[in-house]
Amino acid sequence: MTNKLSNKKYKVVDLFSGCGGFSYGFESAGFHVVLGVDNDKQALETFKLNHKNSEILLADLHLDQTIEDIVAKVKQHEIDVIIAGPPCQGFSLTGARRQNDDRNKLFYSVFKLAERLNPRAIIIENVPGLATLYKGHAKDAILEEFDRLGYTKNHQVLFAPDYEVPQIRKRIFFVGLKSEMGTFEFPNKVLAPEDYNTCSIAIGDLPSRIENFGEERDVYTTDPLSLYQKRMRNGSKQLFNHVASKHTDYVVSVISQVPEGGNYKDLPPGVGDSRRFNEAWTRYHGNRPSKTIDTGHRNHFHYKYNRVPTVRENARLQSFPDKFVFTGTRTQQYRQVGNAVPPLLGYHIASKLTEYLSKGENGE
Helix, strand or coil: CCCCCCCCCCEEEEECCCCCHHHHHHHHCCCEEEEEEECCHHHHHHHHHHCCCCEEEECCCCCHHHHHHHHHHCCCCCCCEEEECCCCCCCCCCCCCCCCCHHHHCHHHHHHHHHHHCCCEEEEEECHHHHCHHHHHHHHHHHHHHHHCCEEEEEEEEEHHHHCCCECCEEEEEEEEEHHHCCCCCCCCCCCHHHCCCHHHHHCCCCCCCCCCCCCEECCCCCCCCHHHHHHHCCCCCEECCCCCCCCHHHHHHHHCCCCCCCHHHCCCCCCCCCCCCCCCEECCCCCCECCCCCCCCCEECCCCCCCCCHHHHHHHCCCCCCCCCCCCHHHHHHHHHHCCCHHHHHHHHHHHHHHHCCCCCCC
16 A cells, blocks of 8 residues: 555654554555664564564664664665654653653654654654643753754644544654645544544454453454444454453452443442552443553453453554554563554554655645
């Protein structure tokens, strides 16, 4: 598949690629991801399995040598776009917030590489908290780097359900374009709230795993029940990563007492006291998008069944198609899914970017 507005396959380098959700979205829009770079070996194994025409580089982007290694890897290519999702732990609303956390400064590696590769576009993704924490210093620094390298700049917080992703997830995107291309305008919303893809629309066709826990490679037991499910199954003849977790009788008992869409606040007194925080004992609602998928798997539960979602269910809620297979231990798989940029979100950004990259190539 090539870009809608050009016969050229634009070439991409993905920094902090993880398992490749952002890359998958770009490839779905017709781009060629030349290289994925990350320091997580298992995530890169998943990346390589699902991006057959891409190279991988296991490297630490704190190091200047890594920039040289990337340049050497892609020297035969003219890179059009750098995409990057630097670790968000320093900016996230969960966990400790430390202004001097080195992870907060990893975005500088994006611009160091841009100085060497001179791409036409740079896209950085992160949590919305990046824009406001520490009086906005990180946001301002990113915008200053775009100015320093001569790129126009725009940034916006996108709400994933607006772009077909069945998950309550907000992310900020910074997009810089070479000045002759103009300033990037973000894609229009695709869905109105009343049309959002919901949990049942996304995962209602997957086996319940009540009688058994399932296998890493399995079969579908029903036909797709929604257009979204049909879309997710496209190209997949088998069901991967749909293995249920074994809970203690006590945990199953507590989950069973949480109403659909409820959480620990809905439990009777004395029940579930071991977990009392915002996301504890949260059951999804079948008629709403899911809560934000994180890197763990202990606090959110299926809207219907008394268990945590499987890796495949989380992947569906992140908009990964079923043919995208996750490798490693179950814990590693959950982490890969939770850290990813939803592919459909990446797809809509990539499709809009094509309009700018194609200017001047078709007589414009």
